[in-house]
Amino acid sequence: MNNTENKSLLTKGDLKKCWLTWLFNNQACYNYERMMGTGFLHSMVPVARKLYKEDMEKQREALRRHTGFFNCEPCFASSIVGLTAAMEEQKAQGAEIDDDAVTSVKSGLMGPMSGIGDTVIQGVIVPLLLAFAIDLAKNGNVASPVIYSLIMVAVVFGISYTGFMMGYKKGSDAILKMLENGIVNKIISGANIMGCMVLGALVANYVSVSCGINIQQSADSVFSIQEQLFDAILPKVLPLLLTLGVYKLLQKGHSSIRVMLYIVAVGVIGGLTGILG
């Protein structure tokens, strides 16, 4: 980026407007056809209107570039929004960037950014904080939901703003480089390890299935499969197997709704027959 030669056309205010529009509207019109594409278009409106104030034809062209499909983890996606704003600005300054380049940068980054974002935020931060907060709240601690919410506000705004500004200032090369070199991979594999361990603990703490089968051994002794077999060896073995089974089904491509219906079916059959209980 040769910003040193060209005076930037977008002021700090314009950028903030673009960021806030994205932050608040990315899923305002979430739809199966474009997903967050409509929200992305919306966030580009302040940019296009500023860059092509006089030229309606060019303003239309600029916005037309962003009517496509877009779907990403919203917090980390703000870096793509910032970067796109920078590309539009350079284009307006006369840099030779063709329309395809803008689209391909957008669609090229949305996969990796979702990968990082979903792993870090939905995979680690949220389940971990929720587990802490729920532990406290179950006994009626009303401060817990409030503190949880405040932390999440800080996380979302912090990541989103930092990402947006980084995307805008450093450009696509910097983001691609960052994706390629070790730092991001390190963060992801660290997050994976932490997340896996936390999820393992969640299975042990919060998934509950137990076997209700009792076998009559003799007139006065009953063999309970759960208490005398499972609990003696590995108490939470059924929740573990259930979770791994669900994971396998999802991995095979069964939709989450379908798996949920399987669980309901198993619960109905197991609950009524007394196999589970």
Added chain:
Amino acid sequence: MSVLQAMILGVIYYLGNSSVVAGPIGYYTIYRPLVGGFLTGLVLGDPVTGTMIGATINLMYIGFISAGGALPGDMCLAGILGAALGITGGLDTEAALAIAVPIGLIGTLLWFGRLTLDSAFAHLADKFVEKGQGNKVWIADLLLPQLMLFFMTAIPCFLASYFGASYIQGAIDALGGNVLSVLIVIGGMMPALGIGLTLMYIFKGEAKIFFFVGFLITVYLNLSMIAVGFLALCAAIIYMQIKNTAKGGAVNE
């Protein structure tokens, strides 16, 4: 429950679903039964019970992850209605959890309906762009879909909380203990789905073994979640350090 209280609950449900008014954090806060239950409790004058019921219902959805627009279960509706019916109907938390299971299932219909109908507004946005009316894109992206969302969410939630409470106790009695216990069994298994979904993202390569480490230390040592959280952080750091030394050695030869 007064009409006003039920209306406020409807609005809370809308806010949990809307990224606009509640801001981008709605999905992470109000949408969670932990927070939704607390807010419902505040409205109904019993925040402590609301928080406790919300937390219990949230357990069911603890690892829930929404990715690629698929949302398995409407935890926001389950949290608000579960807490509301629990408080006004005087149900215990287990019964409230049992009601929350079917509510969460039904709620997903709203989500599908919304994402399907929103496509029409995406085309409206295209039209504004083609006409060179960029300043009107907000009508298609923000105003109309949010108005639609408001009616789709606030009204059903208002009706269910206002009329639900008087019927819920009767309904549960009519269903009998069997249905209740089946629903509790289902509720106990549901967290496996959320955790399984999250595993799709992080259960990879060398991290896999740590899932079992976390499971085993919790089962055998009875550690709290906070303890496991800190241990997990240390485990991640130690693992990275060992890996770095191994790599460093290879490079230096």
